[in-house]
Amino acid sequence: MSSNLDEIQKQRELTNRDLMKTYARWYLSVEVSNSYERLQALAFCNALSGSLKKLYKDDDQGYREALIRHLQFYNSEGTFGAVIHGVVLSMEEEKAKSKDSSDSLSEEVITGFKTGLMGPIAGIGDTLIWGTLKPIILALASSLALSGLFIGGIVPFLFPLAVILIGYGMMKSGYLLGKDSVTKLMKSGLINNLINSASILGLFMMGALSSTYIKVSTPLEFSFKNAEPIVIQDILDQILVGILPLAAVFGIYFYFKLRGQYYNRLIMWLIVISLITGFFGILQGS
C-alpha cells in the first residue's frame, strides 16, 4: 500500500517536503485567525499559499485566483479535515496543468468539493478527535494527576501529538488518492464503524470516569426511638451503588436535551443547588 503511494507520488508535483510545509502552516494557524465571518478561511489560504505558488509556477493569474478562491468561507475539523487540503491540492495541480484545455477543472468543482465535504468531515472529526480521543487522553491525565503523579501534567501533550500525526497522514492521503477515493471512503460504512467503535470506547470510559470522579452522596439519616437509625445512603447502595452520581449525569443530560445546551447557565444552577443541598446537609461531596 505505502509503496503503492510512493509510486503515485513520483508522478506528482508536490514533494513530501512541500506537503509537510503546508501542513505545518495549517497546523500552526488553524484557529489563530478564526473569525465569526469566515472561520478557518484565512488559515486555509495561508496554509496552501506556498504549494499553490509551486503548482501555478508563473501563471500569476491562476495563482491569484487560487489564493482568493481559498479565502472563501471554510470550516471543518482541523485534523480529519486536512484530507480536504490534500484533495484540493491535487485538484489545483490538475487545474494548473491543464489551464488552457477546455476540460480544465472549473473553480466550481473545487469549491463544491470543499464546501460539500467540510460539513460531514467536521462531524466525523468532532466526534472522533474531540468527542472521543481528547476526553480519553485528558481522562487518563486527570486520573494520573489525581494520584499525584507528575506525568499527569505531561500526558495531555499526547493529544496534539496525535493530531499532528493523523492530520498529516490525512493531508498526504488526500493529495495522493484524490477526490474519488475520499468520496468513496465517505460512502463506505467504514467510517461509521470507526465512529461507532470509538464511541463505544468513549462511553465505556465516561461510565468509568463518572463512577470514579463524580462524588456525591447523602448524609441523611432517620432515627427512631429504640432502633438503629436508617441510613439512607446504605439503602441506596443496597439498591444500586452509585445511584446519585448516575442521577447527576443523567439529570444534566436531560436538562441539555430538553432545554438546550446552555452550558454556563447550567453550571450556575448546579452551584446554586450544591450550595443549598450542601448547606442543609442533604448532599455531601464525597
Add this chain to the structure above:
Amino acid sequence: MSSNLDEIQKQRELTNRDLMKTYARWYLSVEVSNSYERLQALAFCNALSGSLKKLYKDDDQGYREALIRHLQFYNSEGTFGAVIHGVVLSMEEEKAKSKDSSDSLSEEVITGFKTGLMGPIAGIGDTLIWGTLKPIILALASSLALSGLFIGGIVPFLFPLAVILIGYGMMKSGYLLGKDSVTKLMKSGLINNLINSASILGLFMMGALSSTYIKVSTPLEFSFKNAEPIVIQDILDQILVGILPLAAVFGIYFYFKLRGQYYNRLIMWLIVISLITGFFGILQGS
C-alpha cells in the same frame, strides 16, 4: 405517536374513562372466578359488560348475544392479554354500528380472533411477566429482605403496579389500533426480540441468584498420617467455585426435563436427600 392515538380516539365511542373502568373490573377479577371449566371466561364477560352496554345502546338483542359470547371459554395471560380485550371492544364497536348491513362483523370473526390469539399471548405474557419480571422483582425484594431492610417487604408491590400499567396500556392500544396492528405486531420479530432480551436478563439474574442464595458445601475431609488433611471443598473450589450449587440447580433442571415437572414430589425428594446427607455430614447448608 401518542397524539396520533388521541386523534383516533376522538372518532371512537369509548372514552378513556370507559376503558379504565373496564380495565379496573378486569384487573380486579381476572383470577377470582377462575374455574377448571371456563377459566377466565366469567372475568372477561364481567369486565366488558359495561362497555358493551354503551356500544350496543338499546340494541338489547345484540347486547345479550355479546354477553353470552364473552362467557365462552377464555384463558390468556392477564396483563399482555388485555390487548385482546381492547381489540374485542373495537370489533364489538364495529359490529354494533353496522348491525344491519350485510358486511357486519360476524360473531365467528370476534370469537376466532379471541381464541386464536389467547394462546400465543399467554405464552408471551407468561414468559415476560411471570417468568422474567416477577422473579426479578421478587429476587430484588428477597435480597433486600435478607439484608434485613424492611423495604424488602414493600418491593413486591412493584409487580402489581407494573401489571396495572402495562395491562392498561395494552388494552388501550388494542382498542385504538385494532385487530390488524396486533396481528402484524405478533408476526414481526419484535416480540421475539423482547422475549429474548428479557430472557437474557432473567438468566443472568438467575445465575447470580443461584450463586448467592444456594448454600451447599461439603464438610468432608480425608486425613492421612503425618500429612495435612485433604479438604474436599478446597479442591472443589480450586476447580470451580460454586460447583455444588451449580450441581444442585442442574440436577433439579434435568430431573424436571427427564421426569416431568412434578414440583412437589421433587421437593419431598430434596428434603429426604438433604436430611440424609446432612445427617451423615456429607453436605452442609452453608
Add this chain to the structure above:
Amino acid sequence: MSSNLDEIQKQRELTNRDLMKTYARWYLSVEVSNSYERLQALAFCNALSGSLKKLYKDDDQGYREALIRHLQFYNSEGTFGAVIHGVVLSMEEEKAKSKDSSDSLSEEVITGFKTGLMGPIAGIGDTLIWGTLKPIILALASSLALSGLFIGGIVPFLFPLAVILIGYGMMKSGYLLGKDSVTKLMKSGLINNLINSASILGLFMMGALSSTYIKVSTPLEFSFKNAEPIVIQDILDQILVGILPLAAVFGIYFYFKLRGQYYNRLIMWLIVISLITGFFGILQGS
C-alpha cells in the same frame, strides 16, 4: 441420529469390534514409527492391516495392493485425522466388494481422498486439539500443581483420554457416513465456527495465564533530594497493570512473526537478556 448410524452399520462388513481394534492399533502407533520420509505412513498401514484383511477376504492381490497403497506418505493430525481412516475403510470396502465390475473404485480415488484431506484436517486438528485443548488442560494442571495439589499431576491424563474418545468417534463416523458427508462437513462453515469458538476460549485462557504466570517487574527507583523516590513500577501499574508481562508476550510474538519461529534461539536470547537485566537490577522475576 445414533440409532440412524446403527441402522447403517448393520449393512456393513466391519463391526464395532473391528473398528475398535483398528483404532487401538492406530492410537498406539501413530508417532512411534514417524520418520522424516513417510511420517505416519507405516502407522496408517499397520492400523488398517487387520480390517483390510477382513474386507478383502481371500482376494490376496487386492489385499496386497491395499497394504502397499497405505504405506505411501501420509501425515495428518492423529485425532481428527482418524476420520480419514474411517472413510478409507468404507472406500476399501466398496472396492473389495465390486472388484470385478467396471465401476470399481480406482486406487486413485482412495489415495486422492487421503492426500486431499490430510492437509486441511491436520490444520483443524492442530488448532483444536493441540493448539487449544492441550494447552487448556495443561494450564489447568499447572494451576493446580502450582497450588501444591497433587491432582495437578493427574489432570494431564485428561488429554489422552479426550484424544481416544474423539479419535474413535471420528473413525467410526468416517466409516459409517462415508466420503461425501465428510467433504460436505468440511465445506459447511461449522468447523470454522468450532475453530473460532475454541480459539476464543484458548485466547481468553492464554490471556489469563499470561497475567497469572508471567512474573516480571522492575525494581528501578529514582531518588531525588528531599523528595519521595519515584518507583517506576508504581507508575507503570498506574498506567496499565501487567504492562511488562504483556510486553514480554508480544515481544516474543513479534520476534516470531518477523524472524520466524526459531524456538530455541529465542530461548537462549531470553536467558541472556534475563541474566543481564536481572544482574543489573533492571528487571526482577516476580
Add this chain to the structure above:
Amino acid sequence: MNLLVAALCGILYFIGTSRLGYGLSQATGSPIFYGLILGLVYGEVEKGLIIGATIQLIYIGIIFTGGNMPADQSLAGIIAIPIALQTGMNVEVAVGLAVPFGILGIFIDQLRRITNSYWVSKAEKYAQVMDTRKIFHCAITYPTITIFLLTFTPVFVITLFGANAVTSIMNILPQGIIDGFSVAGGILPALGFAIIIMVIGKREIMPYFFIGFFLVAYLKVDVMAAAAFGFCVAALTMFNSIKQKQKEVN
C-alpha cells in the same frame, strides 16, 4: 398462640390468596410481606424478613400456567413464619416446616376452582337476562366469600394450636436432623431457579446464566450488580437485533 395473632394470620392468608387484583397476590401473599408484618407483630422484623425471603426464593420460579397452582408459597409462609418467630426456631428448620404446607395449599386452590364452576353456570343465566350486577357478583362477590371461608379457617386453627405442637417436637429433634434441614434450606432455592431456567432457558442464551453465576462466585458482587450488568447486556442484545432486522428489511 394468641387468638388475635391467629386471626391476623387467617386474614393475611385470605388477602394473599383472594386474587382480587391480578398479580397483587404476589405482593400481599408473598412470604416476604408476611415476614415483614409478622416481624413487626413479634418485634423481630429482621428475622421475619429473613425467613420470609428464604421461603420466597424456593417459590420464586413458580408460574400458574393455565391457572394451575404448582405450590402455595403463601400457605408455606403464613404457617412457618409465625410459628418460627413464636418458638424461636432457626431459619432452616422453619423452611423445612414450610414446605409441606406449600403442598397442602394446592388443595385449597383446587376446591376454590371447583366451586367457581357453579358461579359461571349461574352467570350464564344472568347473561341471558342481561343482569350485569348479578354477573358481577358471580365474578367477584361470591367467589370471594367462598375463598374467605376456605382460607381463613384452616390457617386460624393451625396457627392457634401449631406453635405448641411444634415446640414439643422441636425439643426432641436431634442435631443430625437439624443439620439435614439446614442442607434443605440451602438447597431448596435451587428449585426456584431451576424452574425459571425451564421456562426461559433456551440453549443459545444459557451461557448468560453461567456468566451471572460466576460473576457472583468469583467477583463477589451482589445481586443488584449482576442485575445491572445483565440489564446492559440484554439491552445491547435487543438494540443489536433490532438493528439487524432493519438492515435485513433494507
Add this chain to the structure above:
Amino acid sequence: MNLLVAALCGILYFIGTSRLGYGLSQATGSPIFYGLILGLVYGEVEKGLIIGATIQLIYIGIIFTGGNMPADQSLAGIIAIPIALQTGMNVEVAVGLAVPFGILGIFIDQLRRITNSYWVSKAEKYAQVMDTRKIFHCAITYPTITIFLLTFTPVFVITLFGANAVTSIMNILPQGIIDGFSVAGGILPALGFAIIIMVIGKREIMPYFFIGFFLVAYLKVDVMAAAAFGFCVAALTMFNSIKQKQKEVN
C-alpha cells in the same frame, strides 16, 4: 501575589489560549498542566495537580463546534490554581472559585474572533496582489499579538490582587457554604461527562456507559482498567462489523 508569579500566570494563559498549533491548547492550556507548573512554583506539586485535574474533569467534554467556545477551562484554571495554592484554600472551594472564570473567558474569546474579521478582510486585499508574506502575518502574527494583549493583561491583574481579596472573603465563609462548594466540586464533573454523552451517546450503545459505570462501582477497578476493557470491546465490535460488511458484499 508576587509580580513574577502573576506575570508567569499571564504568560501561561496566553500560551494556553494562543491557539498556535491545532489542539495544542488542550495541553498547554489544560488546568492539569497549569497545576503541574504552578505546583512546582509553589512547591506543592501534588495539590496543584489535584486541583488542576478536578477542574479539567468539569470541562473534559467540551467541543468547540463551529469554533464556539462554550467555556474557558484555561481561565478557570489559571485563576483558581495559583490563588488556591497561595491561600491554602481547599480543593472544592477552589473549584467553586474557578467556575465563574470559566464563563468569563468566553468573552475574551469572542473579542478575539471579532477582531479577527478585520485581518481576514485585510488578507483579501493582499491576496489580490499575491503578497503571501502579508497573508501569513494576517493569519498568524497579528492575531497572536492581539490575543497576547487580550489574555495577559486580565490574568496578570487578577492574580496579582486576587489572593488578598480571596483570603479576606475566605475568613468569613461559614462551614455550610464550604460544604456546599464541596458538593459542587463533587457534582460538576458530571457536566463534562454528560456533554460527551450528548455527542457520542447513541441509544444503541448507551449500555456501554453503564457497563463502564458499574464496572467501577461494583468491582472497584481503576479507570485504566475500564479503558482496557472498553478498548477490547470496541475492537471486537469493530472487527465484527467489518466482517459482517464483508459477508454482505460477498
Add this chain to the structure above:
Amino acid sequence: MNLLVAALCGILYFIGTSRLGYGLSQATGSPIFYGLILGLVYGEVEKGLIIGATIQLIYIGIIFTGGNMPADQSLAGIIAIPIALQTGMNVEVAVGLAVPFGILGIFIDQLRRITNSYWVSKAEKYAQVMDTRKIFHCAITYPTITIFLLTFTPVFVITLFGANAVTSIMNILPQGIIDGFSVAGGILPALGFAIIIMVIGKREIMPYFFIGFFLVAYLKVDVMAAAAFGFCVAALTMFNSIKQKQKEVN
C-alpha cells in the same frame, strides 16, 4: 545420585517419549507428572509439582506440526526436577537449568526419526508378502526398542552424576546470576503463550486475549474463573454464528 533414582528417571523419560499412545506423552512426559512422581520419591511433592508446572508452562504452546519437535519438555523436566530436589536448588535456577536440556532433546528425537526410515523401508517389503505381523513389529516393536536405548541411557548417566556437578557449580554462583535466572523463570512462560497466540490468534479475536489478561490483572480472579467466563463467551459466539448461518440459509 542414587542408582535407583537415576534408573527411574531413565525409565520415566523413556515412557514420556516413547509415543506409545497418541498424545499420551503429553501426560506421561509432562514435567508436572514428573514433578509429582519425583516429588513423592524425595518426599517433597509440593516443590516437585511447582518446578514441574513452571517448566510445563514454558512449553505449553508447543505443537509438533509435521511431527517436528520444537523443544523437548520431558528432557527439560526429567533432568532439572530430580537435581533440584536433590540439591535444594530454588525453582528459578532449576528452570534455568532445564532449558538447555529442552533443546538437547530435539537431537534425540531427530535420531529416532532418522532410524525410523529404515523400518518403513523394511515394512514395504513385508507388505509385498502381506506379513502383517512383521509390519506390526516395524511399526511398533523395533522403534520402541530403539527409543528405549536413545532415551534411557543419557538420562540415566546425567542424573547419576549431574547432581554433584551442579552442587559444586551452585556454590560459586553469585547472587546476580541467581537474580538473572529468576527473571528468566518469570519471563519464559511468556514463550509458551506467545506460541499459542501464533497458532490461534486471528486478529479479530485477539481482544479476547486482552480481556482474559486484564480480567486477571485487575480483578485478581484465578485461572479457572477466566476459563469459566471464556467458555461462556465462546459458547455464545458459537451459538450466535450458528443462528446467523441458519438465517442466511432461510
